[in-house]
Structures are given as structure tokens and as C-alpha cells.
Amino acid sequence: MENTLYVGLTHQIGLRRWLDVTANNIANINTDGFRGDRIAFNELLEKPEKTRAISFSEAVNITPNPTEGPLQQTGNPLDFAIQGNGYFAVDTPAGVQYTRAGRFTLNLNNDLITNHGYQVLDDNNQALTLPANYERIDVTAEGLIVADGVAVGRIGVFDFDNPASLSKNGDTLFISRDPAIRRQNALLKQGYVEGSNVQAITELVKMMQVERDNARIKSLIDRENQLSTEAINVFTRIS
Numbered sequence: 001m002e003n004t005l006y007v008g009l010t011h012q013i014g015l016r017r018w019l020d021v022t023a024n025n026i027a028n029i030n031t032d033g034f035r036g037d038r039i040a041f042n043e044l045l046e047k048p049e050k051t052r053a054i055s056f057s058e059a060v061n062i063t064p065n066p067t068e069g070p071l072q073q074t075g076n077p078l079d080f081a082i083q084g085n086g087y088f089a090v091d092t093p094a095g096v097q098y099t100r101a102g103r104f105t106l107n108l109n110n111d112l113i114t115n116h117g118y119q120v121l122d123d124n125n126q127a128l129t130l131p132a133n134y135e136r137i138d139v140t141a142e143g144l145i146v147a148d149g150v151a152v153g154r155i156g157v158f159d160f161d162n163p164a165s166l167s168k169n170g171d172t173l174f175i176s177r178d179p180a181i182r183r184q185n186a187l188l189k190q191g192y193v194e195g196s197n198v199q200a201i202t203e204l205v206k207m208m209q210v211e212r213d214n215a216r217i218k219s220l221i222d223r224e225n226q227l228s229t230e231a232i233n234v235f236t237r238i239s
Contacts (some may be wrong), residue, residue, distance in 0.1 A: 015214050021062060022206045025198045031134055033101030033172045034196035035064035064168060069100075069197035071189060075188045077137045078112065081192040086157040086183045087174065090118040091124060096125065097173040098158060098166070098180065103193045106130060112155075123156040123182050139190045157186035167194070 021037045028034040040061040047150060071081050082088070082103035087098035097118075104120055107113050112120040112128040119127045123143070130137065134147040143155040158180035165178040 011217050012214060015210050015217070017062075019210045022203050022210065025085065025173055026200065026203045026207070027217070028197045029196050029200055029203075031101075031172060031196050032103050032193045033069065034068070034198065035069075035100070035172075036170075036196070036198040037062050037168075038065055063164075064166070064174075065197055066163060067197045069195040071192045072195045073192050074103070075191050076103070077139075077190060078106070079191055079193045080104065080139065080155065081189045081194045082157055083187040083189055086159045086181075086186045088172070089122060089158050089180065090114055090155050091127065092118050092173070094122065094169075095179075096233040097169060097175050099172050099174065100194050101172040112153050116190075116215060123154045123157050125156065128153050128155065143186060143188050155188060157183045157188070159183050 018039050021039050025036040028036070030218065040063070071083075077116075080088075082100060082102065087100060088102060089096055089098055101114065101116065103115055104112050105115065107117070110130045110132055112130065114120060122128050128145065130145070130152060131147050131150075136148055139144045140146070143157060144151055145153045145155065160176055160178055160180060162178055165176045167176075168173045169175045
């Protein structure tokens with residue numbers, strides 16, 4: 001009976017992690033550049049001497065869904081969406097990190113920054129500073145910034161040989177254990193941002209599945225507890 005309780009407990013722990021991931025995905029349906037997470041489970045088999053194998057479950061990996069989110073038109077000339085693979089590089093207190101969220105603005109020094117105040121970097125990992133009092137800003141599909149007809153810089157778009165090297169670091173930011181590579185053929189769309197790639201219906205279905213699975217396991221555990229109590233009562237009466 002203890003084995004049944006242990007198996008049920010490992011399943012409930014995994015379901016709790018799945019519920020946390022799903023809830024976080026739903027909470028970020030409207031977050032620019034957000035990549036929803038996916039969770040993978042592994043079966044752990046234990047085979048005690050002279051008994052059948054016992055199957056436990058373990059949530060072993062949480063990875064971001066690499067699918068692109070939908071492009072949303074904003075009309076803001078400082079908003080940008082990357083078409084295809086790649087990430088914007090931003091300078092944070094923890095070092096250079098990467099994001100797909102391209103809703104940018106300017107600080108008091110006319111540096112291009114994210115909505116969290118991080119400087120957006122050019123293709124040489126330098127801050128992008130626009131001229132003061134410009135009247136018109138245009139950005140080509142290749143990321144070249146043109147202010148009042150004069151080229152003033154190029155937005156950097158970077159990628160990685162091994163996408164699995166990327167891990168989330170909050171605020172739609174990613175860090176990587178591998179060096180970034182500048183994308184030569186990156187395509188940008190000015191006046192657009194990439195929305196979240198989370199599908200609300202899919203996540204709600206997952207949440208309902210978690211609730212059903214948890215109710216089934218709870219019922220199993222309750223039944224095992226009842227059988228244990230009955231066994232103890234019988235043993236007490238005959239001893």
C-alpha cells in the first residue's frame with residue numbers, strides 16, 4: 001500500500017509543476033515576445049527484489065515553445081518584430097541578455113531601450129543612440145536605422161547554433177551558455193511587435209486535464225488510506 005501512496009505522491013508533485021507552468025503561460029497571453037513553456041515527464045522504474053517494478057513519474061524538463069507569436073501592428077516607429085529566428089540583444093545589470101519583445105522607447109540620452117529600461121544593442125553589441133530632435137525614423141527590413149535620411153546604426157539580431165542553450169531569465173529575457181552569433185539575413189518589421197505564442201484554449205485544456213488527473217490520483221490515495229485504516233482495525237481486533 002505504501003508503494004501506491006508514493007506513486008500517487010510523485011504524480012501529484014509532477015501535476016503541481018505542470019499546473020504552475022500552465023498558469024504562468026495563461027498569465028502571459030498578452031505579454032510581448034513571450035514564449036510559452038512546455039513540460040516533459042519521465043518514467044522512473046524501481047524494481048525491488050522479488051517484486052514487480054514500480055513506476056514513478058518525474059517532471060524532468062521545462063523548455064520554451066520556439067513557435068513564433070503573431071505579429072501585432074502598433075504604428076509606433078520604435079516597435080520592431082523579428083520575422084524568423086533571432087533575438088534582440090539588451091544590456092542588463094546581469095550582462096547581455098536576449099529577447100523577442102520589441103516594444104522599444106528612448107531614454108533621456110536618446111538611447112533605444114526596452115520597456116524595462118535596458119539598452120538595446122546594435123550589431124556590434126554597442127548601445128544604439130538616436131540623434132536629438134529627429135523628425136522621422138525609418139528602419140529597413142535588415143535593421144538599418146535611418147533618422148531624417150541619415151543612417152545612424154543597425155539593430156542587432158542574434159541567434160545561437162544550439163537553441164537548447166537558451167534558458168529563460170524573467171521579463172521575456174533569455175540567457176545562453178553559448179556565444180551569440182549575429183544573423184546576417186535577419187528581417188525586421190517596423191511598427192509591429194511579436195505577441196505571445198501562448199494559445200489560450202490549449203492552455204485551458206491542459207489545466208482541465210491537470211485537475212482531472214489530480215482528482216483521480218486523490219481518489220486513489222484516499223482509497224488506499226481507507227484500506228490501510230481497515231487493515232489496521234482488523235489487525236487490532238485479532239491481536
